[in-house]
Amino acid sequence: MSDCIDDSETQPTVRRLLSCSDCDARKLALYQDLKDGEVKEIERLRRGTRHVPARRIILRANETPAEIYTLREGWAFRFMLLPDGRRQILTYYLPGSSIPYEVLRAPRLHFSVQTLTDVTLCVFRVEDIKRFVEDRPEAYRRLCFFYERRAIMFDHFVTDLGKRTAQEKIARLILNLHERLARRGLARDFSFTFPLRQEHIADTLGLTPVHVSRTMGVLRHEGLIDIQGQTLTITNELEMLRRAGMRSPVHG
Amino acid sequence: MSDCIDDSETQPTVRRLLSCSDCDARKLALYQDLKDGEVKEIERLRRGTRHVPARRIILRANETPAEIYTLREGWAFRFMLLPDGRRQILTYYLPGSSIPYEVLRAPRLHFSVQTLTDVTLCVFRVEDIKRFVEDRPEAYRRLCFFYERRAIMFDHFVTDLGKRTAQEKIARLILNLHERLARRGLARDFSFTFPLRQEHIADTLGLTPVHVSRTMGVLRHEGLIDIQGQTLTITNELEMLRRAGMRSPVHG
DNA sequence: CGAAGTCTTGAACAGAATCAACTACGGTGG
DNA sequence: CCACCGTAGTTGATTCTGTTCAAGACTTCG
Numbered sequence: 200m201s202d203c204i205d206d207s208e209t210q211p212t213v214r215r216l217l218s219c220s221d222c223d224a225r226k227l228a229l230y231q232d233l234k235d236g237e238v239k240e241i242e243r244l245r246r247g248t249r250h251v252p253a254r255r256i257i258l259r260a261n262e263t264p265a266e267i268y269t270l271r272e273g274w275a276f277r278f279m280l281l282p283d284g285r286r287q288i289l290t291y292y293l294p295g296s297s298i299p300y301e302v303l304r305a306p307r308l309h310f311s312v313q314t315l316t317d318v319t320l321c322v323f324r325v326e327d328i329k330r331f332v333e334d335r336p337e338a339y340r341r342l343c344f345f346y347e348r349r350a351i352m353f354d355h356f357v358t359d360l361g362k363r364t365a366q367e368k369i370a371r372l373i374l375n376l377h378e379r380l381a382r383r384g385l386a387r388d389f390s391f392t393f394p395l396r397q398e399h400i401a402d403t404l405g406l407t408p409v410h411v412s413r414t415m416g417v418l419r420h421e422g423l424i425d426i427q428g429q430t431l432t433i434t435n436e437l438e439m440l441r442r443a444g445m446r447s448p449v450h451g
Numbered sequence: 452m453s454d455c456i457d458d459s460e461t462q463p464t465v466r467r468l469l470s471c472s473d474c475d476a477r478k479l480a481l482y483q484d485l486k487d488g489e490v491k492e493i494e495r496l497r498r499g500t501r502h503v504p505a506r507r508i509i510l511r512a513n514e515t516p517a518e519i520y521t522l523r524e525g526w527a528f529r530f531m532l533l534p535d536g537r538r539q540i541l542t543y544y545l546p547g548s549s550i551p552y553e554v555l556r557a558p559r560l561h562f563s564v565q566t567l568t569d570v571t572l573c574v575f576r577v578e579d580i581k582r583f584v585e586d587r588p589e590a591y592r593r594l595c596f597f598y599e600r601r602a603i604m605f606d607h608f609v610t611d612l613g614k615r616t617a618q619e620k621i622a623r624l625i626l627n628l629h630e631r632l633a634r635r636g637l638a639r640d641f642s643f644t645f646p647l648r649q650e651h652i653a654d655t656l657g658l659t660p661v662h663v664s665r666t667m668g669v670l671r672h673e674g675l676i677d678i679q680g681q682t683l684t685i686t687n688e689l690e691m692l693r694r695a696g697m698r699s700p701v702h703g
Numbered sequence: 704c705g706a707a708g709t710c711t712t713g714a715a716c717a718g719a720a721t722c723a724a725c726t727a728c729g730g731t732g733g
Numbered sequence: 734c735c736a737c738c739g740t741a742g743t744t745g746a747t748t749c750t751g752t753t754c755a756a757g758a759c760t761t762c763g
Binding site: 365406407410414 | 750752
């Protein structure tokens with residue numbers, strides 16, 4: 200259908216891939232507020248880029264990966280699997296996200312990571328990044344700041360899961376993703392690429408795919424959102440905010 | 452009823468309060484692995500202790516507290532309130548916990564804290580602790596380690612909320628609290644003080660008090676747990692682990 | 704065009720919520 | 734010492750949100 204939108208995601212990047220200095224990821228996490236020299240060093244540490252197709256598991260729970268990535272293009276997510284197959288999605292990685300920074304401290308991953316779309320990764324060696332961080336006391340401050348933000352996000356997420364209705368949950372997830380994408384310049388007004396299947400939404404919010412379908416059906420029929428192929432548009436932001444219980448901020 | 456158990460919590464502490472050097476909190480969070488000199492310094496920074504009765508709100512969302520505490524005795528919890536009154540409990544503070552370390556970075560709290568039992572707090576000035584941390588690059592590493600542990604806890608917590616049944620959730624909460632208490636030497640075998648009302652359990656796990664009552668009723672009647680006054684005993688650990696879906700670790 | 708994957712829709716069902724009455728208990732005060 | 738009160742917990746009846754099962758329709762893509 201609207202392949203042009205996929206193009207708008209992948210086309211410009213091929214150019215940008217040449218250098219770290221104008222990468223969006225620089226504003227995030229470990230890499231925020233780096234001095235010019237440090238950017239050069241990070242660029243030196245980068246072992247190259249890697250393309251991975253959609254729906255591939257790129258990191259598996261209980262492993263100890265030797266590589267850490269920055270997501271340049273595309274979407275991925277992080278999840279836990281229960282022994283009986285139930286899946287809980289924990290975080291969506293958007294362009295600029297670091298995957299998985301937690302490796303810097305923990306010996307093994309307690310979650311897996313899977314791509315949602317075709318993806319471009321910047322590849323680093325865990326050892327290199329560890330050394331980079333250890334050499335710079337400042338880095339731990341930044342990492343703390345990063346964890347703190349994530350902790351706040353998760354407090355809101357837990358509240359969503361524990362206390363919100365299906366409609367509130369779904370409205371909040373959509374608004375939240377829109378906000379994160381807009382911050383990265385990846386939304387045109389209220390339209391953005393939306394590669395999640397309803398199964399993902401279900402496994403994020405503690406619902407079943409069927410119920411997600413029904414609930415999103417309501418939002419669509421009432422004219423709050425519109426979905427054309429891979430593009431989601433928020434057509435009535437005010438009402439969406441109301442349904443999301445707007446007073447308290449969306450889990451970020 | 453069994454007031455002797457409450458005594459065993461409060462009696463020995465009066466003695467210990469004299470010095471930081473044998474406080475359990477030293478092993479946790481910010482204070483872990485301090486050198487002797489640093490312990491002295493922390494002790495110098497301590498502005499004294501404070502007793503607060505049960506059920507008092509000690510920190511309110513949207514405030515910027517000037518004080519930070521260490522919980523010496525008793526239980527407290529941290530929660531978020533939705534505009535319509537729904538409450539989500541996020542964390543239980545047990546003796547030795549720091550409340551609320553997040554103040555070190557964020558300007559305002561996004562949650563409130565309330566005591567569950569009578570409580571003894573060690574009081575510090577936020578400014579003093581901030582300076583203490585800023586002066587010591589090591590402190591940020593420790594804080595990162597602390598955040599990392601908490602992040603893992605929350606990943607499990609989210610999975611519990613999203614994907615587990617009421618019985619699994621409750622079994623896991625009980626096992627988790629037991630584990631945390633046992634680690635602190637506050638459990639006698641499988642018995643421990645349990646000051647939570649069913650309303651708290653409900654607001655932790657996304658259930659209603661009525662349903663908590665029914666579900667715990669099942670666990671009691673089947674002989675997995677026993678409750679006498681404020682004392683909970685896990686009478687069949689193996690079966691509790693099974694009900695909790697033991698394979699994956701309890702959210703810690 | 705066909706096949707696989709995804710979404711929608713309906714009908715029956717289940718787990719949990721809601722409403723409400725009743726019980727047990729610990730503390731308080733007469 | 735007992736009666737009373739408020740808080741917490743139990744239990745039952747009913748309702749509702751969300752689940753399960755299943756069939757059909759729509760996409761996407763080779």
